[in-house]
Amino acid sequence: MAAITLEKVVKKYGALGVVHGIDLTIAHEEFVVLVGPSGCGKSTTLRMIAGLEDITGGLVKIGGQVVNDLPPRKRNISMVFQNYALYPHMNVRDNLGFGLKIAGQSPAEISKRVGEAAEILGLTPLLDRTPAELSGGQRQRVAMGRAIVRNPDAFLFDEPLSNLDAKLRGQMRAEIKKLHQKVRTTVVYVTHDQVEAMTLADRIVVMKDGHIEQVGTPMQVFNHPATTFVATFIGSPPMNLLPATISGGAVRLADGTAVPVPDRLTGHVRDGMAVLLGIRPDDISPVGHGLSQDGPGAEVALTVDLAEPLGMESLIYTRLAGQEVQAKLYGPRIVAPGEVLTFRLALDRAHLFDAATGKTVRAL
Amino acid sequence: MSAVVESRASKRAKSVALWIATFALMLVMCLPGLWVMLSGFRPNREILAKPPVWLPEALTLDNFGKIFGWGAEQIAIPVPAYFTNSLIIALTSTLIALAIGMAGGYAFARFRFRFKGGLFLGLMLFRAVPGVALSLPVFMLWSKLGLIDTKAGLIIVYVSLNVPFTIWLIDGFFRQIPLSLSEAAQVDGCTRWQAFWKIEFPLARSGIASAGVFAFLTSWNEFALASQLTRSTDSKTLPVGLLDFTAQFTIDWAGMCAMAVIIIVPALILTFVVQKHLIAGLTFGGVKG
Secondary structure, three states: OOEEEEEEEEEEEEEEEEEEEEEEEEEOOOOOEEEEOOOOOOOHHHHHHHHOOOOOOEEEEOOEEEEOOOOOOHHHHEEOEEEEEEEEOOOOHHHHHHHHHHHHOOOHHHHHHHHHHHHHHHOHHHOOOOOOHOOOOHHHHHHHHHHHHHOOOOOOOOOOOOOOOOOHHHHHHHHOOOOOOOOEEEEEEEOOHHHHHHHOOOOOEEEOOOOEEEEEEEHHHHHOOOOOHHHHHHHOOOOOOEEEEEEEOOEEOOOOEEEEEOOOHHHOOOOOOEEEEOHHHHHHHOOOOOOOOOOOEEEEEEEEEEEEEOOOEEEEEEEEEEEEEEEEEHHHHHOOOOOOOEEEHHHHHHHEOOOOOOOEEOOO | HHHHHHHHHHHHHHHHHHHHHHHHHHHHHHHHHHHHHHHHOHHHHHHHHOOOOOOOOOOHHHHHEEEEEEEEOOOOOOOHHHHHHHHHHHHHHHHHHHHHHHHHHHHHHHOOOOOOHHHHHHHHHHHHHHHHHHHHHHHHHHHHOOOOOOOHHHHHHHHHHHHHHHHHHHHHHHHHHHHHHHHHHHHHHOOOOHHHHHHHHHHHHHHHOOOOOHHHHHHHHHHHHHHHHHOOOOOOOHHHHHHEEEOOOOEEEHHHHHHHHHHHHHHHHHHHHHHHHHHHHHOHHHOOO
């Protein structure tokens, strides 16, 4: 049983603060993804859990035990590194069995457990090869095998797929998810890729500048971003953010275009408030070409600047209130630049953020 | 068509010229060594003959017999003692230099500490000072400390000559090994010490072997300092012993060449044995694993 708890965890390198007192509880068997841009402190946080970085302040607990001063080997965790970190001078069998050998397991036990792990990951035919003789995906699997063979309390993944090409990344992503379903163990997974975060996580932790911006299930984070940062980081293409002011019960954009305040948000805004109207490209579509256009909406006529056909859909660049916005057109139809179309903004899925703080105005 | 033939011919000519040039260069480099080796196996009168005898009529081991005291004819030069001294001094100083080099190289590659850059630069500057330039101060110091004519005295000198180089070379090797390997080993259950011996050391072995060969050869071949700091069979090394063959009016070329063979052969054998590591070691930077 291993829940992982971080309490007010701080990491500083000299005067430079990297992680500023984060609190996080990861439940037993939960798959949590730490996601954020480079330098947000996600890898450092993971390495503090692993014991590879000293903890400047706060507590890290694994299975209820404070592990701040325990070396990595005493934390009963496994880690998959970005560069796989396979031992180049050992074959796959010895790489997988290394941790068991260090732990003093009998050769029979090692061989049995290596065999099982190899079977799970389809590595059995590769056991006698050295890492240099493996492809990127195979190396990745060996790294995962080395992690599962020891039957640890938690797996830590540090951007494990970022060295793979796009196709392989998709395959391995699915394998990691399957693996977690087979070997129910707590997982902490670090990535900068929001697709990995969305697809793998039970819960996503969005980090920025050493702080946690939001914790939630992928759908919570996608549907109810707590800040403009989360709104633009999760989801591709990113959410459009338009500066506006609340006036007379309407959201008035910079050029005077007014759209009604979405119903569910009316209680949370007051006149004169400076806000950002957040609306995803999927929720701005030419009339008749949106995902679902039944709910409340506002219609505006906009000129197409650029259209990028993607097959099932086209991404349209246009300007709303003097600012470039991206919109989506579903269903095949050629759109020429300069064409004026009536776009419908799906207001039931629009968001309002406080312009001063960047926080959502809707209480979650 | 003719252009192709012409270009082929010119290519061939170029490659032939290259071969000749290479051969000439190798001749210049190897001939003195070969001549010494050859002379070790022939009598003095053949070595001194005029006109020179290029191809010996018969090879003999008499010269070796003489210096090792097997044959009827003996010379009063204690070559076995010199050989033992050389071996003890070179091996001991190499082992110590390697131990310090590994510890130092690992520290420079892996740890952050104050004055790291300055210390490293200092080591490299020390390397730039020719050993001979230090011979007088070392001589004075050693005579005060009673280290003249002792193996320990020479070992200390050779260790200090070799340490900057071994640290520099081994540092480079540890730098090439990703830190994550040691981290992975620690997560896998190793202490830092175990991670070093089980993962990082085996991977740096080529580099450590090359550093060892260089350190050994430096100590084995060194003449200038040894000639000042040694006096007797207690500590005299083979290169210094070569001088014993020069008397006031004569030089025993045959004996000297035989002894030179004794100096050269172990070095050649050592280099040959570790050549795989040496090549891997010297080209390590170019291939990223």
